[in-house]
Amino acid sequence: MGHVDGSLAAPPQIVDGQSNPAYWSWYVRDQYVLTWINLSLSEAVLPNVINKATAFDAWSALATIYASGSPVIIGQLRKSLLRLSRGNETIHEYIHRAKAIYDKMLALGAAVTEQELVVALLDGLDEDYRPFTRNLEARLSEVPLAGA
Incomplete structure (x- = not known):
């Protein structure tokens, strides 16, 4: 749930001038979750999240849409x-x-x-x-x- 609710924030991409392996590990997992979200949506809803960069961004967009009775x-x-x-x-x-x-x-x-x-x-x-x-x-x- 951490990728979806934002409780598992991305670590820094660069640490001490070096690429951070923890970031890339987080990024791969986040992209899996984002893909799962996108594949779970109907064609009518997908355009609202297709360009979101992270699972949290996609989930937040869905929450905003559905919470407001869009x-x-x-x-x-x-x-x-x-x-x-x-x-x-x-x-x-x-x-x-x-x-x-x-x-x-x-x-x-x-x-x-x-x-x-x-x-x-x-x-x-x-x-x-x-x-x-x-x-x-x-x-x-x-x-x-x-x-x-």
Whole structure:
């Protein structure tokens, strides 16, 4: 956790005019942590940290974004929800992915309703599902998430 929370600060890069091996050891570990952070992020979030030099810088940027309920992140998530498309996923995977986006939006304090989630789910289904989705859309106010 030291690289992420800043409690393990970088040692001096140069000591007595010489390259400091402790710094390079710290740097390699920090870059591993930074890479792990970057690989853990969605494409929507990654641009916010991709140019950060240290794990602490990246983590601090994420903390700032998410602590404030960032309108930018909420907007990106809303776009993801509105552009939802099932593709080759199973229905279960598709609903799970949509619900994850919805949950992230709620966690950030976004004003999003379960009905918006259901509409996005229905809109993202292909033509094979149109008879089913038209029927559901006609009764949309009655459809809970568990029924989608």
